[in-house]
Amino acid sequence: MSRTDSVSITVIGNTALALVIVAGLGGCAHLAPAPQPPVQTATARPAPTLDLLRYARRLSDTTPAGRETAVDDARQQVRKAPGATTYAHLALALAAPHQRLYTPDEAARYARLALNAAPNPWDDNARQYLGDMARWLTLATQHTDADADRIRTLESQLGEARTKLEALSDIEQRIDDNGDSP
Numbered sequence: 001m002s003r004t005d006s007v008s009i010t011v012i013g014n015t016a017l018a019l020v021i022v023a024g025l026g027g028c029a030h031l032a033p034a035p036q037p038p039v040q041t042a043t044a045r046p047a048p049t050l051d052l053l054r055y056a057r058r059l060s061d062t063t064p065a066g067r068e069t070a071v072d073d074a075r076q077q078v079r080k081a082p083g084a085t086t087y088a089h090l091a092l093a094l095a096a097p098h099q100r101l102y103t104p105d106e107a108a109r110y111a112r113l114a115l116n117a118a119p120n121p122w123d124d125n126a127r128q129y130l131g132d133m134a135r136w137l138t139l140a141t142q143h144t145d146a147d148a149d150r151i152r153t154l155e156s157q158l159g160e161a162r163t164k165l166e167a168l169s170d171i172e173q174r175i176d177d178n179g180d181s182p
Contacts, residue, residue: 049125055089059096067099078110084120087113088130095137108137 059067074090087110093099094107111134114120115127122130143151 047125048121048123049129051085052088052092052126052129056092056096059093059099064098067093067096068101070096071099071101082117084114084117084122087111087117088126091130091133095133104137105141108134108141111137 059070062070070093071090074086074093077086078090091107091110091114094101094103094110111130115122115130115134
């Protein structure tokens with residue numbers, strides 16, 4: 001093949017390529033797919049786990065009085081619109097650290113309700129978080145036999161102390177009634 005033949009083939013190839021490009025851009029525009037309407041999406045909502053963690057963080061960052069208010073607000077929301085998210089928020093509020101109304105058994109119960117409510121928005125991580133929370137709070141409220149024995153002993157000692165206080169109070173009252181007070 002001569003140099004002239006090679007140049008001719010290159011020119012023909014480049015010309016053909018240019019024609020294909022021009023045809024694709026201009027003359028064959030009707031072959032391009034019609035533009036699609038924008039996809040309608042629901043309002044962006046954070047992942048359920050992030051929602052729970054953010055709520056827990058807000059509870060942690062507030063004052064004890066603020067956490068108490070959060071419990072009251074969450075209880076009202078559960079009464080007004082019971083559901084997975086309101087149950088979860090009440091569980092978190094009840095289990096918040098340094099909360100005056102701390103009730104781990106009730107928090108565990110609401111965490112389980114949040115998991116079992118239908119429909120629920122929970123992804124695997126949120127299910128794990130709520131499940132672990134319910135499990136640990138339940139363990140925190142369970143007592144061993146040693147704990148039960150210790151509680152019975154303390155209750156007995158408390159009863160004895162009350163009896164002594166009542167006896168001392170009776171003696172003091174008799175002294176006051178007799179006018180023998182110093």
